[in-house]
Amino acid sequence: MAKVELTINGKNHCFEVEDRTLLVNLIRDHAQLTGTHVGCDTSQCGACTVHMNGEAIKSCTVFALQANGAQITTIEGLAKNGKLHPVQQAFTQCHALQCGFCTPGMIMSVAGLLKNNPKPTDEQIYHGLEGNLCRCTGYVNIVKAVKKSAELLATQKQSR
């Protein structure tokens, strides 16, 4: 068993977990934040994407123990003071989700992508979404939502 201390969405936690526990299982089963999803066992689908110390990562590729001391943001922590994050706004406004299962991972992934590249080209968007699978939308509206997110983020920056 291992002791893991970490911060999730601004809240400090301390859990005793089996050594082989993955970060995604700590988030879902121990912290009981079920917005982060598991869609595969080979790290291909991206439904488990969260931010660890500000970077988008697949939480199924990290042992809980490796996140000791880390700052984690999950989909539940993305909206601030009851206001949706621009990527969340863009996803609904572009109808970039249907069943919603891949959506938390998509949104966390896109937020990470745009943090590192605020004005991606189409090719950069396709590349950036390569690690996230969606079965419902056909991706056309997701790509649109990435562009809309970039616009909203740029506007937000200007108005600061």
Add this chain to the structure above:
Amino acid sequence: MDQHHHSPLFTVDGAKLSRLEDLRLITGKGRYASDWNDPQQLHACFLRADRAHANIVSINTDKALQHPGVKAIYTGADALAAGYLRSANFLTFAGKDGMKALVPDRPCLAIGKVRFVGDQVAMVVAQSHLAAQDACDLIEVVYEDLPAVIDPVAALQPGSVLIHDDIPGNSPFEAEAGNEAEVTQAIAKAAHVTKLSVDCTRVTASPMEPRAALIAYDKTTEQYTVHTPSQGVNMTRRQFAAYANNMSEDKIRVEVEDVGGGFGQRSSVYPEYVAMMIAAKALGHSIKWVSTRTESFLTDTHGRGNLITATLAMDENAQFTALRIDWITDMGAFLSPTGPVSHIRNPSTCLNGVYKIPALYGHFKVALTNTALVAAYRGAGRPDIAYAIERVVDTAALELNMNPADLRRRNYIPANEFPYKTATGSVYECADLPTLSAKALQLSDWSGFEARRLSSLAKGKLRGIGMSTVIEGTGAGMYPKDEIELSANAAGELTAHTVAHSQGQGHQTSFAMLISDAMQIPVEKIKIKQGDPARSPHIVGNHSGGSRSMVGAGTVCHLAALKLIEAAKSLAAEDLGVEPSQVSYSKGVFQAAGSRKKITLGELASKKTVSVKAEGAFSKQTFPNGSHITEVEVDPETGVSEIVSYLTVDDCGHVVSHTIVEGQVHGAVVQGLGQVFGEHIVYDKQTGQMITASFSDYVMPKAGDLKSIQVEECPTMSKLGPLGIKGVGEAGCTASLGALVNAVVNALHPYGIKHIDMPLTPAKVWATIEQAKSQR
């Protein structure tokens, strides 16, 4: 041109939304099957067959039982003791010469034999998921291997190894549609006959949410409560009860909220769930199980898997005179609840596609193989028949040296012949195919293709154009009617209960829009509830599948709103002291004629129960139809195909939400694209091991595969219901297979290539080009 039909946004808690369900889904508050927990729950894990066909000689669970945390282990003996041996099957019609299907038993845990890789052999229940998983590895199974048969044609050969002793020839069912003698005669007299065999490949739906269940047993009520992905809780409850030795349906409570995609794959009740019922009852704890993705590939029902030969006869004017379809449907090791119906009835209904063909004959033979089960997958036989027809028509055009658009135009069922009775006996309700097709040809600039082909050629790319015009039946379901329960509360808000479960289709928005329209109340004040175990057993209605929910439950939302207004008028009349005929209704307010006396819906609901149940019967079918045109560029050096344009013109009748309809079309077209260019469930032909059992081996479509799409509408209104709705969920899949393959084959015509079976991977396209070159 993308998404110019966007419906207005809704405002909820200050957020602007496309759909009412979106707010919880974008903030992580959705509740899917694996999100349900019970503090006292135990965890199940399944030991699965690692071989395709073998007798089970012995199972030793001693070591596994001693593993820390393990509570119990169940095997086929427990399935036998419980009598959980037969899943439901919805095959109701008779086969050839009146034959009845031979439905093999499928115990919830294998008894005596395993029949495909992934077949469930034992279930370990433990205090943690990890303990259950570890203990599975400690179970010792001795097998006696048997030869496996993977290929459906081989399975049907005399002398093939038998998968079930009681199913001769591995063929549990054979069926016919139309008139064989008429077709044989017409083919003999034809001026030209085109014959083409296509493999509508085996694929898997792969909703992003893996299968999962939490199942509890209540000793006092003797009821099981089930949380699992479902396309409609009535259908789920019925299948649970049937599988659990025909127990009474009221012993099963199904509670479901969000479902992470379905596509037909979530319409079946699977054996793992009923095995969990045994443990829940015996151990007195809730049992939880969450499938891995590999288990999904191995054991979730697959889709398509049909070998189809189309023989098309035509006269000297290229008018179609007869079509013969010979169809082998691979159902895997057992019959799934929906598979045989999907792959026989649905294609029989649309055996002539969009064409006027006086003589039709279809012959359907079901094959069993040592592979996972096959069932409904988005379209459920409709894409398969449409694909075969649209490919044989394009092949005929090539052989006759005709423009494929002209050949189609010559043979479309004329608009004035609807309702059109087909030679297999179905009645196409309404469509205007010539107008719809003309719109698609014009918008795609079909006639200007040659210039675009030459400009691609100048870049070293082979450009191809493909069209596909299709029609499909929808509306009818298993239940005789669809009901909606609609109630108002003191705040003037409305709640509708439905059993048509959304798996992403957005019913909470589109159903609310219909009620909002009828009642002139903002959409935001209307809640659509699905999968509520307190309400759903009292509501008759179909699951969401077969593109039917807007036709059925959606239309009934409208009827329920009208009924609620009338019922509330009577209640308002009592309150206002006037006759009901004196009460008028507008925007949530009831007003007495000629006076200032009025009462709001909310005030009325605070005093009296304002609630109705409305119903609609949709036993006949309506027929969405559409024409898709796409252009591709193939790089002959690499075999890579790129889609350069994709246009859809669909007639799905009256559209409630253009945003949602467009989303459905996008998703379905890309699922078709997936099958055309990469997706394929592949088993090793000798061992029966699946070699595509993960997302690293099974080629899912990704962002950028379809860069843009133009979605257009060309409606004719259905008269099946008062709103003219036809349904749209499957249309994109039905048309896209044919359109995309036609386009790629068209690009390869210069090499004399007439057909390539899916998937059109770069390697296969390149090899086909190289082979064609070497033969010239």
